[in-house]
Amino acid sequence: TGDLEISFSWREQSRAWCSPSGLGNHDLGYARSPDGGMTWLNNGGTQIGTTALGANDRIAVSDPHVVVPIPINTGLINQETQAFDREGRLHVVTSQFDEADLAKLGGCHTSTYSQRAHYVRPYHHWRGADGTGRSFKLPYYTGTSGRTKLLFDNHDTAYLILPDARIAAATAAGDWEDWRVVFAAE
16 A cells, blocks of 8 residues: 555547547546555545445546646647656646647647647646646647657656657756757657
């Protein structure tokens, strides 16, 4: 047994968003389990699910778990990447359209994968030691529709491996807001 932490998003049925060929994912959720997965708590410590003693009280979309509200029509993909730094803080990277780029598409993405390659930006979200969530939009596009990968070195420098073979880095000393490309393949 031990502490478990998860991040997640929700996917709705196609009738819930503006285009059936878009992605209906929304919100960045967070839950932790202090007992190896038997009970699940939200960021504020309220129980939102349990599997203890045969119970089957699953985390639901209506539970108070959202740490970053992300609208449904932003091209958010699920299960992109998460990692822990040396201090045990959870970091999550998502990618999605921002409002300005979504407006270029008429407010609705209709060809998710080709449009994601041109208009999607990575967002870095992390949970401070006090439980406070922070988010930062990186200053460039992902360049493809794939998923990113995240890792940390021993100095808590974060490395983001973008699906187009670029690697970006940001430092803990810079509050992970000093992202720069440190490698780009031809």
